[in-house]
Amino acid sequence: xxxxxxxxKYLVTQMGNDKSIKCEQNLGHDTMYWYKQDSKKxxxxxxxxxxxxxxxxxxxxNRFSPKSPDKAHLNLHINSLELGxxxxxxxxxxxxxxxxxxxxxxxxxxxxxx
Amino acid sequence: QQQVKQSPQSLIVQKGGISIINCAYENTAFDYFPWxxxxxxxxPALLIAIRPDVSEKKEGxxxxxxxxxxxxxxxxxxxxxxxxSATYFCAARGNTPLVFGKGTxxxxxx
Numbered sequence: 562x563x564x565x566x567x568x569x570k571y572l573v574t575q576m577g578n579d580k581s582i583k584c585e586q587n588l589g590h591d592t593m594y595w596y597k598q599d600s601k602k603x604x605x606x607x608x609x610x611x612x613x614x615x616x617x618x619x620x621x622x623n624r625f626s627p628k629s630p631d632k633a634h635l636n637l638h639i640n641s642l643e644l645g646x647x648x649x650x651x652x653x654x655x656x657x658x659x660x661x662x663x664x665x666x667x668x669x670x671x672x673x674x675x
Numbered sequence: 676q677q678q679v680k681q682s683p684q685s686l687i688v689q690k691g692g693i694s695i696i697n698c699a700y701e702n703t704a705f706d707y708f709p710w711x712x713x714x715x716x717x718x719p720a721l722l723i724a725i726r727p728d729v730s731e732k733k734e735g736x737x738x739x740x741x742x743x744x745x746x747x748x749x750x751x752x753x754x755x756x757x758x759x760s761a762t763y764f765c766a767a768r769g770n771t772p773l774v775f776g777k778g779t780x781x782x783x784x785x
Binding site for chain 1: 717724
């Protein structure tokens, strides 16, 4: 069973559209994250939720809105998509809040904006 | 400002050789230093990690060396194999989320 699963894996969409990426973890973790990996492979945290509460919100355009309906799910909604949003978005989770040891990543959602 | 600096960007090693990737950090509050391995089309996966109270940790062919005074740590892959070809990320955290280095693309050639 996949520990951190995210859908869709691939997404091609036009500029200006709104899209969502869903994430679920079955590890019983209390903290979930969204990371963005750009074309140069740089991994940067976007958001973090602990027990459904937003605890980290890096400098991300407010077109990006995370939503955590429960501890096991963290979805990412993106409004008015721009070319520069093209990247791989990774959902991740860990135990014990920000000081959790191992972060487990999903396989990524490859977003291409045309 | 990049909190963890990783080098080299890319590395080519002969099969059976030793791969060495280096990282340096500034924040003395960091207390956990993992290395992640990422294969194409996959998410990063924890490879090995170390805390600053030890200077070395070994798991199979993978060893982390840690120098607290120099604020540096490195990953050594002994007897490198073609299956080790991947991108490697060092990372660090204190009371903050993990911050990652920019990654090293390792190619092990036969």
